[in-house]
Amino acid sequence: MTTDNKALVPVWTLATEAVTMADVLGDEGMTRARLAELRTVLAMLADSPIVTLEAHPLSKKSNRNGGIVLHAASPLAKQLSNLVTETAKSAPPTLNVAATGEVLYRMVVPAKVAAQVGKGLVNPMASKAVAGGVYSALRDSTGVVANATFVPVAGKAAVAGAATGSAATAGVAVASAGALTVAAPLVLMAIAVSASAYADHQRQKAIERITDLLEQLHDDNLDSERNELEACPDAIDKATSILLDQGRIGLSLGLDSSSHAISTAIAATRRRLKKWQAGLDSLPDGPVEVGALTKSFPGIDEEGGAFRAHLEIARLAIALKRRVLVLQAVEHAQQDTNNPFKSFIGSLRDDERGIDELESGISSVLLRLSTLELKRDGGFRIPAFTSGEVDHLLKAAYLLRALGDGINGGFQQADVAIEIERSGDGSLVVFPALAA
Known part of the structure; x- marks a missing residue:
């Protein structure tokens, strides 16, 4: 190199x-x-x-x-x-x-x-x-x-x-x-351009995963959510180019409508996060039956379940929101001719606090899910486990453990x-x- x-x-x-x-x-x-x-x-x-x-x-x-x-x-x-x-x-x-x-x-x-x-x-x-x-x-x-x-x-x-x-x-x-x-x-x-590139990298990864999941689910409502979010990057990309060239963002770019769609998705994510947290709190101590878990987290025991689709849509919305936050911070910094860098950091810190809390809440849910112990529905009974029950229980356990992978909270800055x-x-x- x-x-x-x-x-x-x-x-x-x-x-x-x-x-x-x-x-x-x-x-x-x-x-x-x-x-x-x-x-x-x-x-x-x-x-x-x-x-x-x-x-x-x-x-x-x-x-x-x-x-x-x-x-x-x-x-x-x-x-x-x-x-x-x-x-x-x-x-x-x-x-x-x-x-x-x-x-x-x-x-x-x-x-x-x-x-x-x-x-x-x-x-x-x-x-x-x-x-x-x-x-x-x-x-x-x-x-x-x-x-x-x-x-x-x-x-x-x-x-x-x-x-x-x-x-x-x-x-x-x-x-x-x-x-x-x-x-x-x-x-x-x-820093602003690299941060925007990082957020866009996260967006691309989320879109790839969402596409695979929705092909299995055939859920029109989730398709609609995905389509609205996927329509946003075009306006964001144009606004990024204009701001990085010191231009002014006009209404013709459609950034306002894109920002509204992202905010709507963020609100839906917050609502789902509350349901996930309540679902975890309602679970009993000790091993949890798979059926009880899927009531609060539909499809969590499957590779292409609804819970995972909701999770990827949340990640996509967060990534897009972070790109918008960078744009807002750069625009704010450009208006402060005395110290643009401090203005940039201050604007980011104020705006991203809520997104950080949302992302932290999702990571906490995933970490808690990844540490759950599972048992088959109905507890211990005669006859013993069938091979199908064993396979399903093992698969569900492995999928739960995998939810803990990639959680950024473990990285020291x-x-x-x-x-x-x-x-x-x-x-x-x-x-x-x-x-x-």
Whole structure:
């Protein structure tokens, strides 16, 4: 994915506000482990969010899906180019940071900042290969991860530039020694696009599962719910493109009707969640009969039951709602020219609290279901179990255990990496956040 393991990799330290602190990075090269340690120190000592940005030359494009494409004239692309251009003169002579070509930018957001942005938006993507594992950024470039030398850039130069402004401002300000590069709009836009990509990735997974389930159920009401939600991404995608290009969202996009459909689905999910919680509370202590469980959770003992369809529709609605929240937060931040990043975080925190609680409630229900013990209907009786009863009971038990898989509540918030691929023509692809 990148060049050989002896490459020198430039790394910028970016702040969202003007802060002055000890020059912990220095001028010498460092290992990835050392960079991670220093990043932790910076996150702890600084009052404002601080991220690092690396630039790796690409030998070939990745085969990852789920990224959002931005053209060369987009604000994020301009900000990256401006950062490189303005800081080139302060780079060590061994680096050519202003070189054109294909580049993998890797912005690492400390866990402290990722938690502020939102647990449902900047999360490590769970790995299917290893239980409890997460994908690692740059996983196809072992040499660079292990042995590349990271060289600080822009630590001791004074460059004119706007430190604040709307998200459209390609503002970069590099102050004297001990101060960090101020690039609030760049950090804001990178996190916003990656968060939107992550939410859309969740949406696509939910749609795939819903389609499979509804083909088995033949439920017209659920089909209608799915169709209304699937009609929403078109307006959301258009609004995302317009906002990322600093445009104004008009009524002609249909975002209002899409937002209404999503809110309706969220309300239905909250109602179903209350029923699920009440159903769990009504179950007796100890082993539970399958029949008693299916009264509150129809089809839970089947791979294509109604409960699982309701669950996937809830996940789809939540994913779409998170994309809308990102749009609202970006729009709000663009109106605050003094500190767009703080405005973005504040808006997200206020709006996503209810969605976080809803998602947490669903996860709690799934966890409780996954730990239930089952017994056959009627308890112990003569004659003994038939082979059909045994198969059904085992299948139901396995399906219950599987409900606990993939619950994100067990992940401890970690540093996350936002990968941005830049093509030779200046266009970008921003991917969902990965574990750093």
